[in-house]
Amino acid sequence: MGRVLLDRVRKVYGSGAKAFEAVKDFSLQIADGEFVVLVGGSGCGKSTTLRMIAGLEDITDGEIRIGERIVNDLHPKDRDIAMVFQNYALYPHMNVYRNLAFPLTMRGVDKATIDKRVREASRILALDPLLDRRPAELSGGQRQRVAVGRAIVREPSVFLFDEPLSNLDAKLRVTTRAELKALHQRLKTTTVYVTHDQEEAMTLGDRIVVMAGGVIQQAGTPLEVYRRPANKFVAGFIGLPPMNMLDGEIEGDGATACFVIREQGVRVQMSGYGGAKGPSTMGIRPQSLRVVDGEVSGGAGLRVRVRVVEPLGSEMDIHADLIGGASPLVARVAARDDVRAGDEVRMVLENDGLHVFAPGEFGATLWSGTRQG
Numbered sequence: 001m002g003r004v005l006l007d008r009v010r011k012v013y014g015s016g017a018k019a020f021e022a023v024k025d026f027s028l029q030i031a032d033g034e035f036v037v038l039v040g041g042s043g044c045g046k047s048t049t050l051r052m053i054a055g056l057e058d059i060t061d062g063e064i065r066i067g068e069r070i071v072n073d074l075h076p077k078d079r080d081i082a083m084v085f086q087n088y089a090l091y092p093h094m095n096v097y098r099n100l101a102f103p104l105t106m107r108g109v110d111k112a113t114i115d116k117r118v119r120e121a122s123r124i125l126a127l128d129p130l131l132d133r134r135p136a137e138l139s140g141g142q143r144q145r146v147a148v149g150r151a152i153v154r155e156p157s158v159f160l161f162d163e164p165l166s167n168l169d170a171k172l173r174v175t176t177r178a179e180l181k182a183l184h185q186r187l188k189t190t191t192v193y194v195t196h197d198q199e200e201a202m203t204l205g206d207r208i209v210v211m212a213g214g215v216i217q218q219a220g221t222p223l224e225v226y227r228r229p230a231n232k233f234v235a236g237f238i239g240l241p242p243m244n245m246l247d248g249e250i251e252g253d254g255a256t257a258c259f260v261i262r263e264q265g266v267r268v269q270m271s272g273y274g275g276a277k278g279p280s281t282m283g284i285r286p287q288s289l290r291v292v293d294g295e296v297s298g299g300a301g302l303r304v305r306v307r308v309v310e311p312l313g314s315e316m317d318i319h320a321d322l323i324g325g326a327s328p329l330v331a332r333v334a335a336r337d338d339v340r341a342g343d344e345v346r347m348v349l350e351n352d353g354l355h356v357f358a359p360g361e362f363g364a365t366l367w368s369g370t371r372q373g
């Protein structure tokens with residue numbers, strides 16, 4: 001069983017005046033066979049969390065279980081895990097076969113079993129033609145596959161990955177990402193994967209865990225987190241381009257509740273909202289903005305001046321500024337060639353991807369919904 005439980009785990013580096021709490025009260029249940037991605041900015045505590053699961057860092061407080069066992073005091077080699085790092089080091093003087101066999105040789109596994117497992121891993125990762133080569137004779141992507149192969153041969157109950165694709169170029173990162181996902185679908189080994197890249201997290205994870213400041217901000221399926229972000233931080237972190245944030249005020253109640261965007265005074269109905277009023281922030285997905293031609297009935301929509309247009313092929317990003325205000329805005333719309341830098345255009349909000357947040361960087365989501373009327 002490759003279940004992993006973290007119960008109120010804490011990590012404090014150093015002591016006294018130099019003490020630093022890198023991971024705070026971290027609780028998470030990872031099911032057997034699940035692929036969980038820890039995602040967040042640099043320094044948010046992802047690697048520390050992973051290294052505590054691996055046993056490479058002591059935990060300050062709390063409990064970690066792998067399978068049925070409490071592993072707090074268990075040596076890394078006794079935890080039945082295999083870890084792949086960003087800077088995986090292959091042995092330069094050994095060929096691929098011996099690099100793959102090494103973790104098993106170290107453990108005194110018999111030759112026949114080693115050969116069987118190396119052949120199996122090699123077949124899964126399409127390394128057969130490369131078994132006689134040395135690392136220097138491999139491409140970056142091939143070296144990466146060998147590093148994964150060294151984890152596979154161990155047949156652990158949990159895989160731990162720390163930014164394993166960061167050293168690959170963009171194209172290779174995308175193909176290797178797909179290979180890792182296919183590998184998981186095939187082996188169904190419980191996996192905890194760390195990345196700072198929200199797109200990598202979304203594409204790989206059964207579940208993603210968004211972290212900031214050593215704290216879990218939200219855990220959920222990629223779509224749950226995208227559609228129902230728990231707070232302003234998660235909303236801004238997940239999704240590309242990042243969500244637009246406009247300050248304003250919540251006014252009225254129930255049927256009349258609305259958000260008034262401070263710049264331009266545009267009113268957006270917040271159907272069903274009955275919570276606190278006052279200053280807050282509206283989040284608008286770039287995909288929820290649409291360019292309209294001519295006047296809009298009732299004066300709805302935002303007037304913006306286009307700063308830059310970025311063609312992406314079938315779509316494009318319009319970077320603009322609110323007229324009479326200061327806020328920048330990004331809209332991702334279907335490609336068209338009649339919108340240019342310097343143009344003044346009107347944008348309306350689509351009926352989806354709108355959220356209102358309490359003040360502050362981590363302000364809770366007060367309302368998520370569809371715009372009425």
Ligand SMILES: Nc1ncnc2c1ncn2[C@@H]1O[C@H](COP(=O)(O)OP(=O)(O)O)[C@@H](O)[C@H]1O
Nearest residue numbers: 013014020022041042043044045046047048049
């Ligand atoms: N050995 C250490 N001693 C002191 N502080 C550390 C140590 N390792 C990491 N940290 C600090 O803990 C925080 C989390 O680090 P880390 O888990 O590596 O972040 P991430 O992997 O999310 O980028 C950072 O502020 C980092 O500087």
Ligand SMILES: [Mg+2]
Nearest residue numbers: 046047048162
């Ligand atoms: Mg890290």
